[in-house]
Amino acid sequence: MASLRAAPTEFELAGRTARTWAYDGVVPGKVLRASVGDLVEVTVANDLPEATSIHWHGLSIVNGMDGVPALTQGDIEPGTEFTYRFVVPDGGTYWFHPHHGLQLDRGLLAPLIIDDPDDGVDADVDYVVMLDDWLDGVDTTPDDELLALQSMDMGNMGSMVMATSPLLGGDAGDVSYPYHLINGRPFEDPLTFAPEPRSGDRVRLRIINGAGDTAYRFAVGGHSMTVTHTDGFAVEPVEVDAILVGMGERYDVTLTVQSGVWPVVALAEGKDQRAAAVLRTRDAAATSTPDLTAALTELDGTWLRYADLRAAEAVVLDLPADGDIRPIPLRLTGGMMQYDWGINGVPYANHEPIEVRADEWVSLAFENVSGMWHPMHLHGHTPQIGRARGGPRKDTVNVLPSQTVEMVFQADNPGEWMIHCHNAYHLEAGMATVLSYVQ
Ligand SMILES: [Cu+2]
Structure with a gap:
């Protein structure tokens, strides 16, 4: 206990x-x-x-x-x-x-x-990498920040950030943060992963984006990464230089670490700031340190797209015929100026539950008609993304402006389950509804 x-x-x-x-x-x-x-x-x-x-x-x-x-x-x-x-x-x-x-x-x-001893990853060391954006107790609090966002107009921009990113389809975030953290440590005071690996060790990184309003582009200097899992579920291994991680998403990656000291960088996407840590092998000279501010070619290298992800065979969903999957359209609505984020044009306070029957197959079709990306999270289920056989299993999916992304699953866990944006400020403004099982 x-x-x-x-x-x-x-x-x-x-x-x-x-x-x-x-x-x-x-x-x-x-x-x-x-x-x-x-x-x-x-x-x-x-x-x-x-x-x-x-x-x-x-x-x-x-x-x-x-x-x-x-x-x-x-x-x-x-x-x-x-x-x-x-x-x-x-x-x-x-x-x-x-x-x-x-x-x-x-x-x-x-x-x-x-x-899970059967997860197929054979790593010598296993590090958790918790990414987070931080403002609490520095100049403000999250509650004060929300008030500023809600009372914003053209004359009072508050601490609104003009953050844009092509990877996120435009607007990257609403909130400006003084710090970005890896495992609670700011860029100015980075941690070194411990225990230090030997040169040539297989390193597993479990990357978690715990931020309120920041997507991170994650890379390790001098190394590519093999993606083995997303949101806890195995995928066919895919090799990339960088990964875009939305709030609530997780990626497990492995890499074979080369002798030396290496920057581990999480770029606050669109915000021109970064979080960083150090990956150091035991044989590296004690005096050598990586330049954490330097441009990292990996950050601009091949980055992981959802289209690159396929569920590992053991976790592929056995989908019924397409016609037996009921589409449930969910429009992602609202905007920055009114701060009226919602689903189907209404905030959570006015939501109509999405009703499903036990064992029914459904597709939550998120259509983003707003001007900003949303990391949409479903509780209590691990759907696959898209309708093609072998779509990756994910509980959190980034939906970019003008995109429609489907979460397909069998309703097999009765109860009342939240469906919401994992931007903490969008959720608090009302971008949420409920998946509700009925008889
Ligand atoms: Cu959102």
Whole structure:
């Protein structure tokens, strides 16, 4: 039985102290590890000044443990505890965070690794790489930032960022962050992955984007990467130089590390900032350091597209005939100026649940009619992307402006499940609805 205590704490950022909220006083929270088939029990003590909950992002668990207040459980009120108990069905790289206001954009997030001895990855070292954008307790708080965004007009641009990226189809983000972190460490104070690998070791990186409003373009200097999993599920291995990781997405990659010290860089896409860390082999000279500010050819090399991803045979969904998959159109609507992000033109407060019957095959067809990309996340299921046989299994998918992307799955986990944008500010503004099982 594990325990977590959510509470206010202080967080050091390269010599600057931020007041924030975190699990057990560390940012990100310490890695929670279990094995496929385990019964996980976690007691959460809430010492925050407001209610909280925990969502186990990406796991298809029993609905009552999904951590969405008012939908799957009551609030965990300040001064109280709640014990989550669930069996983990699948191995892979996941994470957890509150589903309550903008708490995710504080320090309340942590990696969740489900070990699977049969996952086909033979690595000498295994590192978690948690990416995060940070503003809490530096000059502002996430709640103040949302107010600024909501009250923005042409005369008051607040701290709005004019971030654009061709990889994201235009507008890259709404919020400007003073820091971008890898495993809680800012660019000015980067970590070195430990224990250090030997030259020639096979290194596994479990990349998790825990940010509120930032996609990262991730690369390792001097190395290409073999993508083995996305969102916990195996794919046919594909070799790339860089990976674009939206909020909520995960990628597992492997690489054979060469002797030396290497920059590990996560470019804040469209924001002209970066997070960084150091990958150093044991035989590297103690005095050598990589230049983390240098241009990295890998960042501009071959980057992973969804079209490059195919589910590994063991996790390919056995789809019915196309006509037996019911399309459910979901328009992604709203905009920056009104800050009225929604689904089918309405905010979550006015949502009509998306009704499905148990065992029905459906396709959530996200059509992005807004001017900005959205990382759309479905709780409680691991759909495949697109209708072609062998589409990758993903619980979070980036939908660019003017694109339509389908999440196809069999409704096999009854309950009330959130469907929402994983931009924390878009979610809070109302870009969410509910998948609801009916008889
Ligand atoms: Cu969004």
